[in-house]
Amino acid sequence: MTEQDIAGYEDGNALAGPLGELFAVDLTSAVGQCVGCGLAGPVATLRVYRHAPGLVARCPGCDDVVLRLVRGPAEAWLDLRGTVSLRIPLTP
Numbered sequence: 118m119t120e121q122d123i124a125g126y127e128d129g130n131a132l133a134g135p136l137g138e139l140f141a142v143d144l145t146s147a148v149g150q151c152v153g154c155g156l157a158g159p160v161a162t163l164r165v166y167r168h169a170p171g172l173v174a175r176c177p178g179c180d181d182v183v184l185r186l187v188r189g190p191a192e193a194w195l196d197l198r199g200t201v202s203l204r205i206p207l208t209p
């Protein structure tokens with residue numbers, strides 16, 4: 118059993134499908150900065166919990182909520198209030 122299995126979370130790659138449904142670029146490689154501790158890193162390194170309504174992604178540095186995504190049948194809610202910024206790589 119991995120540390121992730123015991124703690125009940127997955128890495129940020131679990132967001133690839135749900136975010137890929139909303140955005141034309143792969144946001145798992147985007148670099149986000151945490152409001153709580155200032156840690157910057159790829160979305161893929163976040164800790165993603167599926168036990169809440171929707172997906173909750175927490176900072177690996179301070180465990181604050183960085184991103185929440187709830188999908189309903191006709192709309193999606195993306196809460197980024199725990200993120201200072203997202204630096205999204207674009208292909209030229």
Ligand SMILES: [Zn+2]
Pocket residue numbers: 151152153154155156176177178179180181
């Ligand atoms: Zn943090």
